[in-house]
Amino acid sequence: MSGFPLTKKVVERFVAGESTEEARNAVERLRDAKLAVTVDHLGEETRDARDAEKTANAYVTLLESLRPLRLGDRGEVSVKLSAVGQRIDDAMALENARAICAAAASVGASVTLDMEDHTTVDSTLAILRKLREDHPSTGVAIQAYLFRSEEDCRDLSAEGSRVRLVKGAYREPASVAHQGKSAVDKAYVRCLRILMAGKGYPMVATHDDRMISITELLADRFGRSIGDHEFQMLYGIRTDLQESLAGAGHTVRVYVPYGDDWYGYFMRRLAERPANVAFFLRALGGK
Ligand code: FDA
Numbered sequence: 001m002s003g004f005p006l007t008k009k010v011v012e013r014f015v016a017g018e019s020t021e022e023a024r025n026a027v028e029r030l031r032d033a034k035l036a037v038t039v040d041h042l043g044e045e046t047r048d049a050r051d052a053e054k055t056a057n058a059y060v061t062l063l064e065s066l067r068p069l070r071l072g073d074r075g076e077v078s079v080k081l082s083a084v085g086q087r088i089d090d091a092m093a094l095e096n097a098r099a100i101c102a103a104a105a106s107v108g109a110s111v112t113l114d115m116e117d118h119t120t121v122d123s124t125l126a127i128l129r130k131l132r133e134d135h136p137s138t139g140v141a142i143q144a145y146l147f148r149s150e151e152d153c154r155d156l157s158a159e160g161s162r163v164r165l166v167k168g169a170y171r172e173p174a175s176v177a178h179q180g181k182s183a184v185d186k187a188y189v190r191c192l193r194i195l196m197a198g199k200g201y202p203m204v205a206t207h208d209d210r211m212i213s214i215t216e217l218l219a220d221r222f223g224r225s226i227g228d229h230e231f232q233m234l235y236g237i238r239t240d241l242q243e244s245l246a247g248a249g250h251t252v253r254v255y256v257p258y259g260d261d262w263y264g265y266f267m268r269r270l271a272e273r274p275a276n277v278a279f280f281l282r283a284l285g286g287k
Contacts, residue, residue, distance in 0.1 A: 013236045014269045015042070016258040020058070023258035024065045026235070027075075034246045035254050036074035038112060038232070039066075042259035045082040045116075049092060052085035056096035058259070060103040067107045073137075075109035078255060081124055082116055094127050101135040112139035112162065112203070117170045118146055118177065125152065136160055139203065143168030144188035145177045153191045157198025164203040164232060165191055169268055189214055196229065197222050203253065205232035207241065226250055234269070 016026035016039075027037050041058045043051075059077055066075055079100055085092030097111070104111050111131075113124055124140065131138045139162030142149050146168065156163045167184050168177065178187050188211055195202040196218040204215045212231065219229065230251035233242050246252040257265050270276045 011262060011266055014234070014257070014266055015262045016235060016256045018258065018260045018262075020062050020065050020258075023062060023256060024069070026256055026258070027066060027071070028069055030254050030256070031069060031071060031074065033243060035242060035252050036076070036230070037071070038076040038078045038253050038255050040078040040080075040114070040255060040257040041083075042257050042265050043083045043261040044080055044264055045087055046085070047087050049085060049088055052083065052088065052092060052096055055083045056099050059100045063100075063103040063107050063109060066109070070108075072108045073110065074251075074253075075104075075107065076112060076139075076253065077104060077109065078112050078114050078141075080114045080116060081127060082120065086120060086123060086127075090123055090127060093123075094130055097127060097131055098134070101131055101138060105135060110137040110139065110162070111135065112141065112164055115141040115143050115166070115168075118172055121146070121148070121152075137162060139164055139201075141166050141205070142191065143170075143177075144191045145172065145184045147176060147178070149187070149191055150194060153194040153198075157195055157200045159199040161198075161200035162203060163195055163200055164205045165195060166205045167208075169272075185210070193218060196224060202229040203232050204229060205255075207233055207238045209241075212241075212245070237269070 016023050023039055027039060030037050039062060041055060041062065043055055046052050059079065063077065077100065079097060081093045081097065084096035101111050113128055115121065115124060128138060128140045141164040142152050144165060144167050153163065167188055178184050192204065192215060206212065226249050230253055231245055232253045232255060235254050235256045242252050242254060
């Protein structure tokens with residue numbers, strides 16, 4: 001990993017590596033630990049059509065390299081539309097995302113669209129609808145902190161719809177999003193209830209014990225069984241919990257980021273939790 005050497009082991013806690021091969025190796029280790037995966041080629045917003053195409057090609061290469069692992073539906077990739085041309089125009093993002101969906105389908109995997117800042121939500125959902133015409137398993141992340149998300153969850157709770165519910169990772173204005181942990185947690189539960197009561201496939205992406213317990217209660221209440229929803233967590237975060245839920249029979253999908261553009265992702269993970277900053281500082285001190 002490039003950058004100054006002391007950060008290497010810290011970055012490696014959250015990022016699987018820079019190369020396709022390192023990503024593949026991480027996926028193989030997770031598969032052997034009975035965990036499903038969704039792999040993210042790191043990189044955000046580009047306004048350069050060649051970069052957008054390069055990112056799409058990186059996904060195609062990655063998916064091809066995963067073929068021998070025979071992951072089936074335990075394999076998935078996560079795509080940020082801004083990295084494949086959304087800031088240039090929707091048609092380009094759609095074309096690149098279609099190429100990724102086709103490559104995923106050819107190895108039995110699916111695709112979930114990450115959700116970025118609130119200005120992109122309408123465009124992302126419109127592209128999702130078009131992708132689902134040919135690739136109905138394509139999923140999308142919905143951010144509970146946005147005021148609009150309960151309605152989006154309702155629209156996306158039909159049969160066959162895969163929705164990853166997250167709290168939301170961007171700094172959003174009070175005009176569009178709940179502020180503060182308690183309000184966001186309550187919004188998460190409201191969205192979760194809609195998805196669990198619906199007919200789709202909820203992907204409950206959180207490391208929060210309370211949200212996980214509430215998911216289990218809602219599964220009971222709405223007569224859901226263990227295979228009709230799943231948990232998702234980030235690579236390197238609460239690995240003990242990932243393994244214990246998988247051991248209890250749940251599908252647990254680990255979001256595996258890789259690539260050389262790791263800085264933004266890494267900084268978001270540090271910012272989420274003061275203890276991570278302490279971990280980072282200890283590593284800098286050589287401990
Ligand atoms: P919360 O932040 O309240 O944390 C609950 C507990 O989890 C903490 O007390 C701690 O124990 C643990 N924890 C949380 N974050 C940690 C960290 N960084 N290091 C160590 N422990 C941590 N966001 C987005 O806007 N768009 C997206 O597309 C996605 N995609 C996505 C996929 C997957 C699989 C996951 C798990 C998350 C995302 N996110 C996302 C990020 C999400 O919005 C959110 O920022 C993080 O998941 C943190 O929120 P929690 O639900 O974990 O709760």
